[in-house]
Amino acid sequence: MGKFLPLLVRFVDGRSMQVTSISEAEQALAGQWPNKEADVYREAARLLAAAGEGICRPDIAFSAFEKAARQQRLLRPHKPSASLRILDSLSAPN
Template sequence: MGFLPLSIELLDGSKMRVSSICEAEIALQGQWRSKAAAPYKDACRLIAAAKDGTCNPTIAFAAFKAAAIDQRLLLPAKKCGALKMLDDVAKDMM
């Protein structure tokens, strides 16, 4: 199951695009600000539970995103070209 990709930057400066439970698991093994923080621990627990089938993957991925936000690792999403063109057209209409 895939999700809309998240871009994160770990403390060592490495950047990752995360769009699956397996990629989230790999990202959680990287350098985070605090591996003792509750959102990080929740994400680890829920990602593991999603892998073994005892947690809904959507909930686990949301927990991963919450942990990345909590530790200021989530990078802003870039607008795709089509959305930028739509914004430009809408701006011209105002």
Template sequence: MTRFLPVTIKFVDGSTTVVSSIAGAKKALGGRWKNKEAIAYGAAVRLVDDALSGICRPAVAFAAFKEAAKEQGLLKPANTSAALAMLDKLWSRDGG
């Protein structure tokens, strides 16, 4: 299954998971969400199922999953890569 840049989801019960595939998104959609009746959540469930069935592009389904998680405040911000952190340090030293 197609892999995507990993995203971290923090569920309502405080547990977290890292999702980087459609299969992972399907599993995460079964976790503790704030509102499983939300329109974006329902769309994500449908599109992820469709992607697993081969009738939806995985990129579309993963984007819907991320949007649903973001809408409910479950999407944790990505950590800055080590290379970007080094560039930020260099930039701030130069007064950039």
């Protein structure tokens, strides 16, 4: 399990991937994106590589990846887990 909350990424070719770590984010960058020349994509790639080398904090690199995926409309909503649904139902006002 990765360090970060999971992101569900759906690529241009219809393939999907759950991303929870820096290494998974680097793998996801190799997928089909709408625009790999976009500044936000290139910045995410640069920061992920720097995080792998220990030059950049992983949370900053992962945030850059999330921003790039969001701007290129690749992020898909995650269904809440069963335990989260139960917690929500218990805390909801009657």
